[in-house]
Amino acid sequence: MLPLGWVVALLLVALTRKKRWPVIVALAVLYICSMPLVGNRLTRWLESRYSAVAIDQVERVDAIVPLGGIFGPPVPEGHLFNVGEANERLEAGIQLWQWKKADWLVFTGGRVPWAKQAEVEGALSMRVAVARGIPAERIVVTPDVGNTVDEALVVADLMRARGWSKIVLVTSAWHMPRAARLFRGAGINFVPFPVDYQIDPARSLTLLDFLPGAAGLQRTETALREVYGLLFYALTRR
DSSP: OHHHHHHHHHHHHHHHHTOSHHHHHHHHHHHHHHSHHHHHHHHHHHHTTSOOOOGGGSOOOSEEEEOSOOBOSOOOTTSOOOBOTTHHHHHHHHHHHHTTSOSEEEEEEEOOTTSOOSSOHHHHHHHHHHHTTOOGGGEEEEEEEOSHHHHHHHHHHHHHHHTOOOEEEEEETTTHHHHHHHHHHTTOOEEEEEEOOOOOTTOOOOGGGGSOOHHHHHHHHHHHHHHHHHHHHHHHTO
16 A cells, blocks of 8 residues: 555654654654545545546447456355445446447456456456346457556457447546546547546535544545556656
8 A cells, every 4th residue: 555655664764763753754644644534535636537427428339348346356156246346337337238328348357467366357247247138249358457558458459450439438437537548548539437436526524534544544545546647647648
């Protein structure tokens, strides 16, 4: 975790140099990053970059592409699918296809290099979609990918191979700014369809927003990872 990494680094400095200021700074960083206020504000900024779209307002395109990160740890055969917090990506992809927004539904073949996976995430998504009534012959699972950069490149290759000109890109609202930049950089023409909004912009601040907690630290971590990605792409002009 990036904020927690800063804290550990500062504490190591304190231990090796026997100085107090790294400890004070580390605790301050930990407190600030653990406040729900910080993670919520960062997440809200990311989510505000792309507005929610009514499904009936989405134009018809060649294919619908929900990005990965949908499932939790694998479960034994015959158990319920273990969908994670970003399951709205899968649900949106299925509903867009059912609304006839495209003839094809594309799932990326997510595989984490260090995890033991019997099948790629795209194959799991396909099984869910088929169980929901989508014909298997209308579903494409891409080759293995490890991150959003890989997803953009493999989808670009697929579009060129099949002669597709435009897709609907489905991902979490807080992830859409980074994903959109990568897909645009890969030369992909797409309609953004953000889902999985985390923050209610009309919500008022309360005392709880200033009380640190593990959930607040996790939200800050997730948002900072996206912000760092955007800064990196801006500096490298990607």
